[in-house]
Amino acid sequence: MIEFRSVTKEYPDGTRAVEDFSLVIPSMKTTVFVGSSGCGKTTILRMINRMVDPTSGSIQIDGADIGGIEPVGLRRSIGYVMQNSGLLPHRKVVDNIATVPLLKGVKKAEARQQALELMDTVGLDRAFADRYPSQLSGGQQQRVGVARGLAVNPNILLMDEPFGAVDPLVRSDLQEELIRLQRDLEKTVVFVTHDIDEAFYLGHQVVILQKGGHIAQVGTPAEILANPADDFVATFIGANRGKRALHIEETPTGSILVDDDGRPAGTLTGPVPVSGSRDTSGGQR
Amino acid sequence: MIEFRSVTKEYPDGTRAVEDFSLVIPSMKTTVFVGSSGCGKTTILRMINRMVDPTSGSIQIDGADIGGIEPVGLRRSIGYVMQNSGLLPHRKVVDNIATVPLLKGVKKAEARQQALELMDTVGLDRAFADRYPSQLSGGQQQRVGVARGLAVNPNILLMDEPFGAVDPLVRSDLQEELIRLQRDLEKTVVFVTHDIDEAFYLGHQVVILQKGGHIAQVGTPAEILANPADDFVATFIGANRGKRALHIEETPTGSILVDDDGRPAGTLTGPVPVSGSRDTSGGQR
Amino acid sequence: MNFFSQAFAFLLAPSNWASTAINPIGTRLVEHLWYTLIALVITAVIAIPIGFAIGHSGRGRGLAVALSGGARALPTLGVISLLALLIGLGLRAPIVALVILAIPSVLAGAYTGFDAVDRRTIDAARAVGMTEWQIVTQVEIPLGLPLLIGGLRAGALQIVATATLAAYVGEGGLGTFIFLGIGNNDFVTALAGSILIIVLAIVLEILFSLLQRLVVPAGVRAGRAKNDRPGATRTRAAVGSPLQEGSK
Amino acid sequence: GCSSSNPLSSGSTSGTSSKSGTIVIGSQQYYSDTIVAEAYAQALENAGFTVKRSFNIGQRNVYLPELASGKIDLIPDYSGNLLQYYDAKTTASSESDIESALPGVLPKGLKVLKAAPATDQDTYTVTKEFSTKNNITSLDQLKDYSGSLTVGANSEFQTRPYGIPGLKSDYGVTASLKAIADSGGPLTVAALKNGQVQLADIYSADPAIKANDFVSLKDPKNMILPQHIIPVADKKVNAKATAVIEKVNAALTQSELISLNSKSVNDKQSAAVIAKAFLKSAGILK
Amino acid sequence: MNWILENSGTLLDETLVHLELSIPPVILSFILSVPIGWVANRFRWSRAVLLTVAGLFYAIPSLPLLLVLPTLIGTSLASPVNLVIALTLYGMALMVRSTADALAEVDADVRQSATAVGFSAWQRFWQVEFPLAGPVLLAGLRVVVVSTVSLVTIGGVLGINGLGLAFTDGLQRSIIAEIVAGIVLVVVIALVLDGLLVLLGRALMPWQRSTREPSKRALRKVVAVS
Ligand SMILES: Nc1ncnc2c1ncn2[C@@H]1O[C@H](COP(=O)(O)OP(=O)(O)OP(=O)(O)O)[C@@H](O)[C@H]1O
């Protein structure tokens, strides 16, 4: 469990990126921060591994204040994946994955062996092991980034818009893969995005942020969708513009679901159930 | 009307970007090309204003082969908007908008006056007129780009991923604005994107492309949604993965529409109509 | 006694500036500046159009880089000696040598200036219907100017420093004091000449850097501060290749 | 901080140091001097000495301190300039005055050997045409010349007592200088030939004088110091070596020196080749 | 041509001395520039100061510098030490800027991610930033090599051996072949050393081969200052 207690971050230039932010991030679930550009998502995420230190307030991991933990060691125990993967371009894929174990003094052969296994875990062909990152596609690079994040078998995985720069098709694959990984490995995933669809898809807990890291709403996707806390949230998730309010329309080629703008959203399958067949209150999966 | 007649484009390095491409783009409607990266969207778009000349085949605008039209003149008669706006960084906003009229010899004062009016049209405060592009936000820059594209009052407006780099909220605004503009000004808009949602939202006619500019399906969004031509299209629009197949779920906080992956998509409003209340076959708006 | 103070005394003595002096400092200074100017203008006339052509067309860059590398390696002393032997005394030999010396910098300044212009900006300019000439004059030149000035600045510095060698073949300039000092075992004169040249070079450097700052297009300057935040991980232009250069 | 010794004259460098038993020979950065030094070297080697060549050291202000500090043992120098280097105010003007004054001004550890007959001194040289047309063969006739006079010479000619100032004080002639840094070399010769200068400072042993039929003006007032080739040596250079060098020196007549220089400048031979041929013809080498 | 063959021994000697004089300044300026460039890149305030000073150093003409330097450091004018120090200063004038630019060019994302996965500052510099700055450093070093080899000839005027002698001697004796040989040898040395650097760069930076060029922007800076 990660807990923020009225954390504020003011950058040296005076920008108050995060103000009085408090939140509990549950273990072994995926928590997604979503918000517009500059609202403080990255700042919040980076405070967890002390890339950024709060100006005031405290952050605890499983009850221990991280202010007292030496940053380099802390970072080595937390996985971190960012947009554009942040791989070291001068190291081969396998060495990139083994970066942190090697820093920690694991023997080279062992670290490489482990890295190859991780490639399987994230669904990367081992044939890529000896390539350089620039020789991979964007999606493959992201997988390497995830593998690197997992290399020290961390409890916590921080992900900062990891899929922001990949093709939509690949992006869907990566999202599915992440859901599978999170479920299988039971990591605490903290994920940042500004795509509300992605947030709803991945998050057990979704945190909608406004400028300054102010929380507009926290909840499961279902809770937020059904009861947007205010106008901002409604606009943000598109409910206001009718984007989420669908109705059925018949077309010559079949019947489809259309939103208030007349934008087709899909087709309706299955009967209207009397009550939810799955428990969706704790998470939608 | 723009017509491609079995157009092929092979780049000097041997890349066959577009092969045997034929299509009719109707006037005064929005046609959207959508497809993965590198499938040839930009190449097709740029053949319309002769930024790229086809290796074989011909392109006609309103029945006239553009191969015979002098490129510079042709380009001045067609609006062009691209990602990152492509504005001239050393000219003020108003001069950027007036670029083409000035090239055409319109008097400076007149061109500027016209530019100011165009700023109103695209919803930009005139106060920005004397700023430089770098002093605007990404979304504002895009508006300037659109205004520049409209400055010569062209019949055709080419747009290459114009909203690819802006924030999701701003992006929605720009999309709405474009729909309004297209309706009011009755331009023929040719739009490129790789976001299928954007394509469905904006396009009267949507063209789903595969590598090499091969057309996977052409049709109205409704037609495509209801009857994906093949597996590729189904995957591409997300139907395959159940993304578009929604069903209703009850949650403690209300009833929502959920896709096959359990991803909440919205809420169902209105009754199930017996037949379409609007004609959606010619366009969804 | 400190050589520097002697050298400054030499430089400040009015008698050394008087036209009756054997080597009036003012005259030598003007000669030096004059040679610098001539060489710089010739260099500019040769290198700038070629650089622009390379920058605009993107062709011939490999050749230009190779030749510039070679030219940069050419020892000016050798070139002046050779040219003096071949074409005799007079300004021609040193000027030609200075021009050869400065061409690589100015050439590079010209074409890298064009390179520096965002491909997408040029592409957009072409797409809205600018002719190639208009692209060069209205987009590439104004946006490439800072780097061109940078190239001229580097070239001017090399010229002003090396114009010293004009004295080697009898054409005066500030090098006179240096060769006179060396030949006469008179360190003060040599030092005085050196100080003058160094000051001249530094003044030129400062003037050029001011000029360079002045010619940065206002819009480019205005926006620069924005993207400066270290560690900014702004969303990269989502997906999509930046437009490749299309055919024209 | 700033050291207060003149860097032009304080030399303590050049890595070469004389090992006992080896004679280190230096030379100026002047082709003619290098030929002579090479001749010394070959003669000494022929006599069984071990020689180390440290040629092209540069100018007097560099090599004389090295000589004094023992880094080199021997160098062929020029009598008048050598004296002036150590005694700028000297009044000596004839060769014999110079040679008798020299031992008194040399640093303790150094000695001069017997000078060669050849002198390689500055001259005011004009073209044959100029000489006949204006009937000028001597410096004291110059003051009657009506046109303006420009001298082509190294830049130090501007201030040397035998240069522009001497011309004025000794002969009442006003001339201006065109500074050309090739020490009377091809550029100066060319300037004289094409009339850019009327007078040129060309060394008396320069073959260009004869080759171009130039006329070197007489110096009746002995303004210009004689510059006989004179070896300066470390005192520890022994008598046997001294004898070998003086024998070489004795063979260096004026015409011989000019012909050696001519082989260098006109035939572009290397110092080693020229020196060897010279020593053979002088009977020093077989 | 004949002359060159007959005097190849002398030319070879001069070439070797030339090399001996050229290489130390290149190495020294590289070693000294790295920490200074690092400071310039690390502390914003120092960047302007250090780079301006470096720029002004480069503005100082070589002959005057060679003359002024001895009074400041107490060497003699014709001393190779004097020349080596002067050329090292020139090398640094170029290299400090290149180093600062090279380090600044290192992708901020990569630097951030290295920090995020737990590199200490020291590890990050040597294992990430320095190698990634390699291509731009190399580009800067190549300029330094070429200009240093060329500048060594100025020593000829002061009586420092090396190929500069070919010019002074060639001029005195009017031997065009000698001057041409000198020029050609200087250019050849410069290009050979440059080529060796390129090969060294390939060997040390294998990831480069498969990738794009180093950022053009950075290279441009290097070109523009030289
Ligand atoms: N190092 C810094 N120095 C000064 N201000 C900063 C710094 N880092 C971030 N900021 C500012 O703090 C605010 C929050 O930044 P942050 O990067 O956390 O936003 P974000 O939500 O991650 O945005 P994005 O979606 O663009 O990544 C912004 O206004 C930003 O400009």
Ligand SMILES: Nc1ncnc2c1ncn2[C@@H]1O[C@H](COP(=O)(O)OP(=O)(O)OP(=O)(O)O)[C@@H](O)[C@H]1O
């Ligand atoms: N100037 C060019 N020279 C060579 N190949 C090119 C050129 N421009 C584009 N291509 C190639 O042609 C193919 C189609 O490119 P195009 O830019 O049209 O794709 P796109 O669909 O617009 O992609 P994106 O979504 O990335 O913008 C790609 O394989 C691309 O690499």
Ligand SMILES: [Mg+2]
């Ligand atoms: Mg962020």
Ligand SMILES: [Mg+2]
């Ligand atoms: Mg494209």
